[in-house]
Amino acid sequence: MSTIKSTVSIASIWTDFKEITKMGLSVVVVFSAIAGYFLGAETFSFTTFLLLCFGGYFMVGASNAYNQIIEKDLDALMERTKNRPIPAGRMSVNTAFVIAVLFTLAGVATLYIINPKTAMYGAISIFLYACVYTPLKTKTPIAVFVGAIPGAIPFMLGWVAARGAFGIEAGTLFAIQFLWQFPHFWAIGWFLHQDYQKGGFFMLPTGKPDKATAVQIILYSVWTVIASVIPAFGITGDLKLTIIGAIVIFLLGLVMVYYALRLFKLRTNKAAKQLMLYSVTYITLLQIVYVADKFLS
Incomplete structure (x- = not known):
């Protein structure tokens, strides 16, 4: 009986640890950095590759742990988050804080071994996410713009880890992922609007899922696609994209624009969820196409 309890306890601790650091999201972010x-x-x-994987995970894990500490009372009000470890009472704030601090130190130290600039951008990402984006979410829709900065850092962080410097190439990667986050997060804010209202969060540009918000989602979807094919024009230094790669990405982008237009037309939670799901597919496939294009061209 005690063995069963012990096994259940270890399993639940591991589940809560994964949830406080949002392991699934962290893996997606690490993929972007890679x-x-x-x-x-x-x-x-291979050493830099491993350090980037672990450093990236620590960085995102720390940000998410700080976020859940700060928002613990608001998380308890929302269906989507009320069962998180802290509001559900399965983890104390002190335990979560220890995890957050350890992950911060481990993340910055690991990225510093790669090079100082990588560590600096990693530290900036944690600071902006925990200290600026998180408090602003209950005050103004501008929070999404602020949150898009740390959200866009991982893609360019990988380049900085490889080159040790920030240039037009890293800036382009940053711009792509920065612009992409608006249709992605506004789509989430759309279908979770009522739940976010319970927590007092301002996640949509107009404050509600209306036609004006849908128009902005379309605009940012278009800008994302434009930014995504710019390397094909030979103006982004060592970051290049062949015509074939650009066409593939452009066609993938048209699908995202289609889903954005569909949301404008229907203005339903289902349409918003479809756009959100495709936006994840788009950014993942874009990164795969970019890498494949480099090595196959």
Whole structure:
């Protein structure tokens, strides 16, 4: 009986640890950083690759833990978040804070071993997410713009890890992921609007899921696609994209614009959810196409 209880306890602790650090999201972010690294790497370093994987995970995990500490009372009000470890009472704030601090230190130290600039951008990401974006969410829709900055850092972080410097190439990768986040997060804000209202969060540009919000989602979807194909014009330094790669990404982008237009037409939660799901597909496929285009061209 005690063995069963022990097993259940270990399993629940592991589940809560994954949830406080949002392991699933962290893996997606690490994938983005790895794509950036492959794009920037002139020679592959397995050590740098591993350090980036662990450093990236620590960085995102720390941000998410701080976020859940700050929002613990608001999380308890929303269906989507009320069962998180802290509001559900399965984890104390002190435990979560220890995890957050350890992950911060481990993340910055791990990224510093790669090079100081990578560590600096990692630290900026944690600071902006926890200290600026999170408090602003209950005050103004501008929070999404602020949150898009740390959200856009991982893709370019991989390039900086490979090259040790920030240039037009890293800036382009940053711009792509920065612009992409608006249709992505506004789509989430749309279908979770009522739940976010319970927590007092301002996640939509107009404050509600209306035609004006849908128009902005369309605009940012179009700008994302434009930014995504710019490297094909040879103006982004060492970051290049062949015509074939650009066409593939452009066609993928048209699908995202289609879903954005569909949301404008229907203005339903289902349409918003479809756009959100496709936006994840788009950014993932874009990163795969970029990397494949580099090595196959």
